[in-house]
Amino acid sequence: MPELPEVETVRRGLHELIIGLTVTSEKHDTSKGFPNTAIDVERFLIGASIIDVRRRAKVLMIDLSTQYTLVIHLKMTGQLVYRGEAVFGAGHPNESLIGKLPDRSTRVTLGFTNGAHLYFNDQRKFGWMKLLPTLEVPNIDFMKKVGPEPLEADFTAEAFAARFSRRAKTSIKAALLDQTVVAGVGNIYADESLWGAKIHPLRRVDTITATEFITLYHELRAVMNLAIEKGGSTDKNYVNAEGKRGSYMDFARVFRREGLECPRCGDVIVKFKAAGRGTHICPTCQVL
Numbered sequence: 001m002p003e004l005p006e007v008e009t010v011r012r013g014l015h016e017l018i019i020g021l022t023v024t025s026e027k028h029d030t031s032k033g034f035p036n037t038a039i040d041v042e043r044f045l046i047g048a049s050i051i052d053v054r055r056r057a058k059v060l061m062i063d064l065s066t067q068y069t070l071v072i073h074l075k076m077t078g079q080l081v082y083r084g085e086a087v088f089g090a091g092h093p094n095e096s097l098i099g100k101l102p103d104r105s106t107r108v109t110l111g112f113t114n115g116a117h118l119y120f121n122d123q124r125k126f127g128w129m130k131l132l133p134t135l136e137v138p139n140i141d142f143m144k145k146v147g148p149e150p151l152e153a154d155f156t157a158e159a160f161a162a163r164f165s166r167r168a169k170t171s172i173k174a175a176l177l178d179q180t181v182v183a184g185v186g187n188i189y190a191d192e193s194l195w196g197a198k199i200h201p202l203r204r205v206d207t208i209t210a211t212e213f214i215t216l217y218h219e220l221r222a223v224m225n226l227a228i229e230k231g232g233s234t235d236k237n238y239v240n241a242e243g244k245r246g247s248y249m250d251f252a253r254v255f256r257r258e259g260l261e262c263p264r265c266g267d268v269i270v271k272f273k274a275a276g277r278g279t280h281i282c283p284t285c286q287v288l
Helices: 004-018 038-045 093-098 134-139 141-145 157-167 172-177 187-197 210-229
Strands: 023-028 050-056 059-064 068-073 078-083 106-112 117-122 128-133 270-274 277-281
Touching (some): 004 078, 038 068, 172 187, 187 210, 187 277
Antiparallel strands (some): 068 128, 270 277
16 A cells, blocks of 8 residues: 555645646546546536645545545555656657556546546555545544644654554554554555664554654654655555656665565564564564
8 A cells, every 4th residue: 555655756746747737527437436426526526627736644635626625545556647748758658667548447537628637547446536525624534533744844753652652552563554643654664664763563562662762753754755755665556646666665674675684784684474464674673
């Protein structure tokens, strides 16, 4: 599943590409991925101009001039790919990267006045694109429950540590993956930040010291910012708004590096299951 850096990368790309464009058409395959009535689509989507693209945790929001918002969750395999001559000329390398669109994985296609299209692709069909009044978006159950954004300037190390008090008896990795604790952290950046902080993922939250929480806070922010800089972590399906793959995995220290040397101590990185997810650690640097 795309994590905060991947979704933020898509948001930034879309913000550059579609702000100011007007929607002229909409096509979808099933109501599962596009659960909106034909009346609402005609009234609030077709003819609407895009005024902003926002993100909250792993959810994207495309705000429209009709005071409605397309709320989009990519789930496990979702992609939002913009295609238009303004960005992609003949023979552009991204054309061959994910093939011609639409394809068999395309669930929703939006057309714009400039002749471009935005394709919502999803092989597993778990993602969705919901059209809602903008004022109602904060009242979605997910929005009311999700934790603070870890990269916000006013989110301090002390506030970060305090968020984990509700999960004191669980493992630190399970708590990191809990979206009600902190928003947007998934498997990749949990493993990467825990390695950076030298904390074993199975350690109980109530055994993590104040100093360790400060280190973990800085490590999490550092790896997420680096991932955004590198365009995210491509793991199977993820691409950005232009169809490019992210390169963070070239810089990963522990994730998907089982059997290789730890870049810090030289021991062999191992993989096991923690919090229901494949987990990567250095057994020397991260002692339980």
